[in-house]
Amino acid sequence: MSKKKVAPSRKPAPLKQASGEPKSPAELALPRPFVAQAISLMAEVLKFERPADSVLSYHFKNHREMGHADRGRIAELVYGILRHLRSLRDVVARSEPPSPSEARYLVLAALVRLQGKNLREIEHLIKGEDTEWFGRLKAAGQDKGTSAIRHEFPDWLETALSAMPADELDTLARSLLVPAPLDLRINPLHARRPEILAQLEKHGIAAKETPFSPWGMRLEGKPAIQRHPAFVKGDMEVQDEGSQLLAALVAPKRGEMVLDFCAGAGGKTLLMGALMKNTGRLYAADISEKRLAKLGPRVARAGLSNVQTIRLAHERDDRIQRLAGKFDRVLVDAPCSGTGTLRRNPDLKWRQGEAHIAELTELQAKILEAAAPLVRPGGVLVYATCSLLPQENTLIQQAFSDAHPEFEVVDPVAQLAAVGIELPADALIAGPTNLPGLQLLPHRHGTDGFFAAIWRKKI
Ligand SMILES: C[S@@+](CC[C@H](N)C(=O)[O-])C[C@H]1O[C@@H](n2cnc3c(N)ncnc32)[C@H](O)[C@@H]1O
Structure with missing residues (x-):
């Protein structure tokens, strides 16, 4: 008997709420189950046993109820933490969290420090001794620490790149904290770049020529292009x-x-x-x-x-x-x-x-x-x-x-x-x-x- 494939839901279905209590606007924007899921996913990623992208796709495969938008928000949070893990760990350690659940405090700290959430937006997530911790987190402030912390590098990487002039290393480190754009290229065997760019535009995908490669196209945003006719036909590929x-x-x-x-x-x-x-x-x-x-x-x-x-x-x-x-x-x-x-x-x-x-x-x-x-x-x-x-x-x-x-x-x-x-x-x-x-x-x-x-x- 052939197995029927279950297509992932395309609708942004919000995660189910456990209780029937009325929700505050903050809780609606950042529901407890969403944050709980981000924490358990982060704990798995932090084991560093498998690449983060494979942990995430495994998780999403097992949580088909998650909508496209929630997946995107969780991935953004997890990747943000991985990018800034060095400084987040530093600030969390300085704020002396009340329990050893590293993933929980990293997620809460990231919501505040990377995503700019204020106390009102996350207070429904914080109870008991966490309230005092939150005060300490705020007080831990902006200490940027060593250059490795500023660069968000582990010590071994900071050392390995130490021959680079200091200001250039600062600029490089900053650039590595920004998500890469999506680059495509035409198949020079049977496609021309202006035509593929026009086809992309027709499908509402904004793209421009890459500065150096004669075949490259750099997209604005990260649209799914795998179903685009030019991709299916083999006229374009994803390639930095x-x-x-x-x-x-x-x-x-x-x-x-x-x-x-x-x-x-x-x-x-x-x-x-x-x-x-x-x-x-x-x-x-x-x-x-x-x-x-x-x-x-x-x-x-x-x-x-x-x-x-x-x-x-x-x-x-x-x-x-x-x-x-x-x-x-x-x-x-x-x-x-x-x-x-x-x-x-x-x-x-x-x-x-x-x-x-x-x-x-x-x-x-x-x-x-x-x-x-x-x-x-x-x-x-x-x-x-x-x-x-x-x-x-x-x-x-x-x-x-x-x-x-x-x-x-x-x-x-x-x-x-x-x-x-x-x-x-x-x-x-x-x-x-x-x-x-x-x-x-x-x-x-x-x-x-x-x-x-x-x-x-x-x-
Ligand atoms: C940087 S990746 C290649 C990426 C690929 N060229 C591309 O452009 O998509 C390096 C590859 O080397 C392969 N590899 C590792 N050890 C190897 C070996 N001893 N001989 C040949 N290939 C090896 C890995 O399996 C991996 O696919």
Whole structure:
């Protein structure tokens, strides 16, 4: 018997109230069950056992009674707390909460300090000894504390970014506290940007061209676009502008042999396949079966037939190593801390630490090492991350260059200019010995944080 899918309710149904007592305007705006749910969800997220987005979607799947608007409000609250967790924890600790329920006091503190609720709006949530605590919270005031607290960074991240000039780090940290916009891109294989922009406008979706990527469109707000006809037809995809620029940096051409070593669900594969005009051969390799499984339907929707997926057991897997010396271009979009995506995934800063970064850098070096022999003489190797940390970026570039004199470093900003994409000069970063790298930053370029290094294998 086929199971009938229950479509999630589209109506903003308010959460049910337990008692029949008349409600104050404040309680109607912020019902107790809503706050109780936010607290229990926050307690789950704070375990940091799973990514916050998967905790939230699991919760919503199990609470079908929640309307679209309530889901949005809870997500906004939880993500706000994750962004500002360092200063909220600091102020909650200073206000000496009467019980150890961290999630409860963080939620109440966030309602006041992030969402500007006043006592009248939340007094129905506060009883007994919490009333005195609330007074102490107010008195705890605006002490901004150390720079790590001001930046909303854990200590390990503050230390890892300490080489950045202080005022620039302040600006970067502020930019990471603002939710990222939704970026789309056209499928260059069969769509033109002005036409897709016009179609979006017809559906009431405000969007404009991204400043650097010739395929990008930046939306105002976060409309659901998965059912838009242009999306269903494969004429557009969701992709941060920075990620689009990395695919452009690889610059794959018609008829070439190209490898996307860490293809994941294919964010960059799809654009590269289209840039190759659906010719040649594009291998999409990854160790994650689950991520590669998501790539298949996206490739089909994009109308690509030049992509072949390879599930690797590890980076030295013979299924890819047997193609040594055959590739015109290899992209290593390495697993990384994701610190460049903190606008979207603020929990990442709380789910990692120095030991994890050390493990990642070891893996990054190993993958790059395994990728190098795959490049043909005269071919191109690109190493990319969505990390802000020098350890994962310029230091990996430097170590690889030192160990591989057969590869010469290419200036990535000049390489992009050669394919018609002009970036400002500040997108070029000089590594420890002045090797040129590409660094995209949210506060400078409006993209997520990305790094890329590019080499050509000498003939
Ligand atoms: C940054 S993500 C890739 C994102 C993807 N390129 C995109 O644009 O959507 C890094 C990927 O590396 C994969 N990975 C991790 N270890 C690997 C290894 N040893 N060899 C190949 N891929 C690996 C992960 O499964 C993950 O999908």
